[in-house]
Amino acid sequence: MKDGVNTPALVIFILFFAAVTVMGFLAARWRKADNALHLDEWGLGGRSFGTWITWFLLGGDLYTAYTFVAVPAVLYGAGAAGFFAVPYTIIAYPLVFMFLPRLWSVSHRHGYVTPADFVRGRYGSKGLSLAVALTGILATMPYIALQLVGIQAVLDVLGVGGGNSTNWFVKDLPLFIAFAVLAAYTYSSGLRAPALIAFVKDTLIYLVIIVAAIYIPMRLGGYGHIFDAAGQKFATINPATHKPIGSLISGPQAQWGYATLALGSAMALFMYPHSVTGVLASKSRDTVRRNTAILPAYSLMLGFLALLGFMAIAAGVGKGVTGFNAQLAVPQLFEDMFPDWFTGVAFAAIGIGALVPAAIMSIAAANLFTRNVYKDFIKPDATPEQETKVSKLVSLVVKVGALIFVLGMDKQFAINLQLLGGIWILQTFVSIVGGLFTRWFHRWALLAGWAAGMIYGTWKAYGIAAPTTKHFGGSSAEIPVIGQIGYIGLTAFVLNLVVAVVLTLVLRAAKAPEGTDETAADDYTAEAGESGVAEEKPLVAPAG
Amino acid sequence: MTETPEAQAPPGRLPIVTPVRVVAAICLLAPFVATLWVSSYAKTGPELGGVPFFYWYQLLWVPISAALTITAYLLMRREDRQRKGLKGGEGQ
Numbered sequence: 001m002k003d004g005v006n007t008p009a010l011v012i013f014i015l016f017f018a019a020v021t022v023m024g025f026l027a028a029r030w031r032k033a034d035n036a037l038h039l040d041e042w043g044l045g046g047r048s049f050g051t052w053i054t055w056f057l058l059g060g061d062l063y064t065a066y067t068f069v070a071v072p073a074v075l076y077g078a079g080a081a082g083f084f085a086v087p088y089t090i091i092a093y094p095l096v097f098m099f100l101p102r103l104w105s106v107s108h109r110h111g112y113v114t115p116a117d118f119v120r121g122r123y124g125s126k127g128l129s130l131a132v133a134l135t136g137i138l139a140t141m142p143y144i145a146l147q148l149v150g151i152q153a154v155l156d157v158l159g160v161g162g163g164n165s166t167n168w169f170v171k172d173l174p175l176f177i178a179f180a181v182l183a184a185y186t187y188s189s190g191l192r193a194p195a196l197i198a199f200v201k202d203t204l205i206y207l208v209i210i211v212a213a214i215y216i217p218m219r220l221g222g223y224g225h226i227f228d229a230a231g232q233k234f235a236t237i238n239p240a241t242h243k244p245i246g247s248l249i250s251g252p253q254a255q256w257g258y259a260t261l262a263l264g265s266a267m268a269l270f271m272y273p274h275s276v277t278g279v280l281a282s283k284s285r286d287t288v289r290r291n292t293a294i295l296p297a298y299s300l301m302l303g304f305l306a307l308l309g310f311m312a313i314a315a316g317v318g319k320g321v322t323g324f325n326a327q328l329a330v331p332q333l334f335e336d337m338f339p340d341w342f343t344g345v346a347f348a349a350i351g352i353g354a355l356v357p358a359a360i361m362s363i364a365a366a367n368l369f370t371r372n373v374y375k376d377f378i379k380p381d382a383t384p385e386q387e388t389k390v391s392k393l394v395s396l397v398v399k400v401g402a403l404i405f406v407l408g409m410d411k412q413f414a415i416n417l418q419l420l421g422g423i424w425i426l427q428t429f430v431s432i433v434g435g436l437f438t439r440w441f442h443r444w445a446l447l448a449g450w451a452a453g454m455i456y457g458t459w460k461a462y463g464i465a466a467p468t469t470k471h472f473g474g475s476s477a478e479i480p481v482i483g484q485i486g487y488i489g490l491t492a493f494v495l496n497l498v499v500a501v502v503l504t505l506v507l508r509a510a511k512a513p514e515g516t517d518e519t520a521a522d523d524y525t526a527e528a529g530e531s532g533v534a535e536e537k538p539l540v541a542p543a544g
Numbered sequence: 545m546t547e548t549p550e551a552q553a554p555p556g557r558l559p560i561v562t563p564v565r566v567v568a569a570i571c572l573l574a575p576f577v578a579t580l581w582v583s584s585y586a587k588t589g590p591e592l593g594g595v596p597f598f599y600w601y602q603l604l605w606v607p608i609s610a611a612l613t614i615t616a617y618l619l620m621r622r623e624d625r626q627r628k629g630l631k632g633g634e635g636q
Contacts, residue, residue, distance in 0.1 A: 080586075083598075086602045086606070087579035087580065087605075089606075090575050090602070090606055091575050091609075093610075093613055094571075094576070094612070094613050094616070097613055097616065097617070098572065222594055223593055223595050224593070224595075226594075227594060248588070248596065250582055252583065252586075255583055255586060259579075259580040259581075259582050286621070289620070289621070292613060293613045293614040293617045296607070296610035297610070299606045300607070303602070303606060304603075307599070
């Protein structure tokens with residue numbers, strides 16, 4: 001780390017930050033609707049986004065600042081294992097191509113704002129819907145906290161905040177300011193703010209990754225040299241375990257873990273409430289489908305981004321520093337390699353890359369609370385205006401919670417919880433995706449399956465120790481029966497599915513009440529503008 | 545997974561399984577086989593410009609998978625229009 005503050009980089013960073021702040025507030029007037037008080041406006045941007053806005057919004061939403069810092073950090077530290085992010089994002093899109101258009105159609109026809117809304121409507125079960133909503137909120141909170149970790153990494157390398165400053169307030173002041181600003185414009189502009197800022201974020205990210213993928217290897221002597229350096233590092237024997245510290249190619253004992261992590265993460269990706277929010281904000285079924293075909297452009301970027309971890313090794317980042325924080329590898333690489341002004345651009349990309357998902361996540365969590373806790377259990381006769389008001393307030397609470405989380409607790413705890421969040425959110429897959437295709441599952445069986453998956457996943461993850469932590473140190477464990485090491489989330493999902501199937505058979509035999517299904521078969525294939533979609537929405541929405 | 549009769553009912557007169565849908569399904573499933581069968585590509589050679597096979601093979605599958613998803617999208621869109629056309633003829 002260079003001594004002191006990198007002034008040119010800091011100035012550029014602040015300029016970009018100020019520009020997106022202005023955009024965030026102006027966004028309230030962008031494509032403004034007549035009825036600004038309806039939750040569809042604040043929480044879903046008026047359900048009006050076309051193909052390109054949705055593409056930028058989802059790209060800005062799914063590829064977060066934490067991704068930019070954490071994925072290359074794993075490649076930097078352990079090698080091939082971190083590259084699972086590439087197959088994960090490759091298969092995510094063909095997977096969601098099969099079910100997201102159905103979710104969009106049924107949500108559009110019935111005015112659903114959250115995935116839990118759909119579950120309640122499909123199964124007539126507030127309990128199941130509450131389980132889905134709470135899982136979503138729990139999984140999202142640490143994810144928001146990790147966006148702060150991403151900003152912190154950048155600020156650390158820039159030389160402001162963090163570090164060894166004695167006064168906790170001075171130390172974290174930059175983070176406070178960034179988050180206060182974020183909270184303010186999310187409150188006033190809703191989903192329109194991150195949608196507009198996503199243009200800036202994604203453009204900057206593409207620019208930085210393309211430059212990095214060409215310029216840094218040129219300075220380091222080419223990709224061949226970079227992989228040689230990484231291979232040498234991973235062949236080093238760890239004195240404690242007598243095993244190599246990493247591997248350049250996924251070894252036979254690691255391949256189940258690699259594949260199950262990719263598959264499980266791909267299945268979980270669009271179970272996260274913030275992903276669903278991005279999808280439901282689009283204006284047509286065709287927009288959703290078209291996006292699953294053009295979103296892979298981001299996966300290519302992610303692949304090159306991941307390789308930055310190896311470039312950091314070849315550039316000697318953190319070499320000889322005991323206890324070097326791998327999460328700083330990429331920010332440090334940028335500072336070492338780029339001229340100061342471009343370092344500022346790169347750091348702005350990461351910083352803004354944290355703001356967009358953090359805003360959407362807080363909106364999504366707030367919508368879940370409002371629709372599936374407040375309206376369903378506390379105030380069933382809430383008007384759309386009251387819903388919007390509650391949602392806006394909860395978005396603030398959620399963000400303050402995330403801030404306290406990061407400042408007050410160990411950062412490692414947030415990372416562990418986020419891993420756990422991935423396992424949890426995957427347990428809503430059977431209810432949501434199953435429900436999009438069939439009403440065969442019994443609601444009580446789904447609830448039992450969900451509980452089984454949650455308990456198994458949490459218990460298994462609790463038992464995993466890592467050098468830095470005693471519990472929740474990872475997300476892979478031995479798969480029962482198969483005997484290979486695999487992703488806990490996927491094992492828990494299989495258990496969840498088995499419980500749901502078996503109990504459905506039992507409950508159907510026992511003729512347990514099934515609940516009413518307010519959806520019809522053709523709701524799942526409806527397109528915007530068809531009869532029963534736009535026209536019926538105002539009538540259906542208040543009845544919720 | 546058993547389906548309820550209503551979920552099976554297609555919104556037109558075409559059968560549920562058509563040749564076009566089978567091709568689209570193959571397009572969508574191919575990336576799963578290619579990327580989740582890790583032992584088929586977990587090796588160093590052949591290298592491409594110094595990049596081990598493990599890495600460039602997976603990166604190559606990003607555009608391949610995108611092309612396949614686009615193909616599936618175009619096929620499904622064409623057939624959806626056909627289905628809607630059939631339905632419009634009898635209903636609206």
